[in-house]
Amino acid sequence: MNGLITRLILAFVGASLTFTLLPLLESGGGTSLLGAVDRGKSLVVYAAFLVVFGVFVFPGFVSRGRTSGLWPWMTLAGYLLVFAGIPLVFTAYISGVSAPGLISIAALCGIALGVPLVVARVLPRWTTITCHAIGAIFLFALPGALLYLETVARPVPEALVPWSTFHWLHRIATLREVPDPWPFLVLGSAVWVAAVVPFGWSRRAGKTAVLVALFALTGGAAGNADSVERLVSQPGSAHVVSRAGGRARAGMRTPLTITLPRADGVARVSAGLDIHEVPRDGVPHRVLITIGRDARRLRIETEGGADEVPLPVTLVPPVVVLAGWLFDDDVAARAAGMRDGVRLDPAAVPTTPGSLEAFDVLVMTEERFDTAAAEARDAVRRWTALGRRLVLTGPSATRSRAPLGLGAIHRVAMGQAPAAFPPPPPLRPSALDVELTQTFAPPGWQEMDLSALLLFAVIYHVAFLLAFLLPMFLDSRKALGVYLVSVGFVVALVAALAWNVLGTIFLRDNQVYTHAVTLMVAGAGDDPRLVSRQFLCFASMSSESRDLAFPASADLTVYRAGGPTRRVVWRRDAREAVLDGVDLDRFAGKVVVRADRDDAMPLRLVGAPGQDAKLDLQPVDDAPDPLGVRDARILAAYWISGGRLARRFEIQGRRLIDAGPAGSDPMSGEVQVFFRRLVGHFTSPLPSYLLVHMEGLARPDDDGGYLWSRDRGGYLVIPGPPR
Secondary structure (H helix, E strand, O other): OHHHHHHHHHHHHHHHHHHHHHHHOEOHHHOEOEOOEOHHHHHHHHHHHHHHHHHHHHHHHHHHOHHHOOHHHHHHHHHHHHHHHHHHHHHHHHHOOOHHHHHHHHHHHHHHHHHHHHHHHHOHHHHHHHHHHHHHHHHHHHHHHHHHHHHOOOOOOOOOHHHOHHHHHHHHHHOOOOOOOHHHHHHHHHHHHHHHOOOOOOOHHHHHHHHHHHHHHHHHHHHHHOOOOOOOOOOOOOEEEEOOOOEEOOOOEEEEEEEOOOOOOEEEEEOEOOEEEEEOOOOOEEEEEEEOOOOOEEEEEEOOEEEEEEOOOEEOOOOOOOEEEOOOOHHHHHHOOOOOOEEOOHHHOOOOOOOOOOOOEEEEEHHHHHHOOHHHHHHHHHHHHOOOEEEEEEOOOOOEEEEEOOEEEEEEEOOOOHHHOOOOOOOOOOOOOHHHHHHHOOOOOOOOOHHHHHHHHHHHHHHHHHHHHHHHHHOOOOOHHHHHHHHHHHHHHHHHHHHHHHHHHHOOOOOEEEEEEEEEEEOOOOOOEEEEEEEEEEEEOOOEEEEEEEEOOOEEEEEEOOOOOOOOEEEEOOOEEEEEEEEEOOOOOOEEEEEEEEEEOOEEEEOOOOOOOEEEEEEOOOOOOOOOOOOOEEEEEEEEEOOEEEEEEEEEOOEEEEEEEOOOOOOOHHHHHHHHHHHHHHOOOOOEEEEEEEEOOOOOOOOOOOOEEEEEEEEEEEEOOOO
C-alpha cells in the first residue's frame, strides 16, 4: 500500500511540473513553444490536468488500494489539493484570472478528485470504469458535440452547456469571466460530504439516489453560475434635458440634466460608455456623460430593474463642423451673420470641464462675453485653449486673431459671417479611439520576466521531491498511518513555504501597474498658457477591482481597452471623482484616463534657437504649477522645423546649449512612439517648435500604493518662428 502511495505522489508531482511549465516555455522570438498554448492559458492547462488526473488516473489507484479502505485515499486527495493549490495560484497569476475565478476553478478541481471517492463508496467494484465513463462523457463527448454544433452553425441546446467542465474552464480561465464561486463551492462541498461522511450504503436505491442528487446538483449549480439580467420593474419615468443645444458626438461628453422620481438609493445612468451614479431624490442633477457609438437611448439601472428613455440629443457626424451661438434669440444670431449652428442659452453656459467639447466654434458678442459670469467666461476660454475657435462679434470690432493655447479668439464686425474664419482640421479626442489606447497601453507594456517564474515553479516541485525523499526512505516500510502523517507533514511544510514566497513576491495586495505620458503645448501672447493632456494608464498583473480617485475638478476622459462591454462607473462628490471598482487586468481590462489642463505657463523661454545658441527655461514663480513643470528634470531637447529634426541641444540643468545639426542622431524610440502619436492627434501642425523631453511630472490621481508606477515622460512644445 505504501508503495502505491509513493507511485501516486511521484506521478502527480512529475505531471504537475510538466503541465506548469509547458505554457511558459518559449522558442525563438519570444513565441510559445506550443504555439496557441501561451502563458495566458497557464491556468486552463493546469486545471485541465488536475481534472483529467482526478477522473482518469486517481480512480485506478483507489481501485487497487481499496482493501485498506477509503480513508487513506481521502487523505491523499486532500494532500494533492493542498500541493496543487500553489501551482493553481501561480498559474492564475500568470493568466490574469480573478480571485473568484480561481476559487471556482479550484472547486472544480476538488470535485474531480472527490468524484472517484464517491463512486468508490457507491460502486466499489466498478470505480475505475465508472469514473472513466463519467470523464469520457463530460470531458470529451459532450464538449466535442457542442463544438461540432457550433462549427456547423447548428443550434446548441442551452441545457447541455453547463454540464461541460471545459465550458467553465474556458469561460473562467481563458475568457476571464468573473463567476459567482458559491455554486461551485456548494457542489464541491456536497461531493466531499458524500465521500467522507459514512452514510448507510447498503441499499441500492440509496446509492442511486446519491448519484442522481449529485448530478442534479451539478446542473443546478452550473445553471445558477450564469448571471442573467432581469428587467423586473422599471424605475419610473425620468426627465432628461440636454444642456448643449441637443447636439452631441459619439465618443465625447455631453452635459445632461437628469431628474429621477423620488425613491431610495441611487440609479446608474449610461449612454453606451461610462456609467454615472445619480441620486433618486426628485431633484435635477447635472451629469457629464459620454455618448457611445450610435447611442439613441439613456439606460437607467436601479436595484429593482432597468429602464431606457430617449436621449435628448442628435449625434453630429464627424465631418460636420458644429458651431454654437450664444445669443439671446435667433434674431440676434442672424444679425450676427449666423446661419448654420445651434443656439445655446448664454445665461446657462455649462461650466463643467468637457461640457462643450463637441463644438468646434462658439460665436457670441463681445459685450455678452465681457459681462458673463466669471465661471462661464473661464469655461469658454478653457474650451478655446484646448484647440477650438471662439468668435466675438461687435459693432466696431476690428478683424483680428489672438492665439490662446491650442485655439484662437477671433474678433469680427457684427454681421460678418464666421465662415470667413474656417476652423482648423478638427482635433476631436474621442473615447472610442482604440488606436490611442493601444498606443499608451500596448499589449506588451508590462510583460513579466518568465525566467523568474519558471525558476519558482521548478524550485517548488524539486523542493517537494527532495523533501519527500525523507519520508519515502524512513517511513515507507512502516504502518500506513505513520507514512501518511509523514507525507502530510512534508506537503504542508513545502506548501507553507511556497505560499510565503507567493505572498511576498506575487500576491501583494495591490497588483496595479501604471504609467503616465504627458503632452504640453505653450501658448503665445501677453498671457501665455500651458495646455496639457496627460494620459494615465492602468492595468493589473492579476485580475482585480480597484477604485481610481481624482480631484472633483479634474477634466477626465476614460478609454477602455476592452471596448464598450467593459464600462466604468463614475462616483462623484464635492471632493473627488472616483472610478468605482474598475476591473483591471493586463489583457482587455486596461484603462487609459486622459486628464486635460489649461494653466498659466510656469516657465519662460529666454533666447532664440540658432547656431551656438544658449536657451534658458526660467521659472515663473507666481504662476500655478500643478504638473510640477518647474521641478521636472529635462532629459533632452530638439528643434523641429518643417516636421523634421533640425537641431539638438545639450542639457545643463535648465540651460539648453545648441549642439549643432541633428544629422543622423534620431530621437529615442520612446519619444518617437509617444510624442509623434500625441502631437499628430491633439495639436494642429506647427511650422517649427522647441521640443523638451522631461520626467518627474505630477499626476492628478492619488498614490494608490501601486505595484509599479512610472513616469514615461512629458513633452513640452514651445512654438517658434520657422527656420
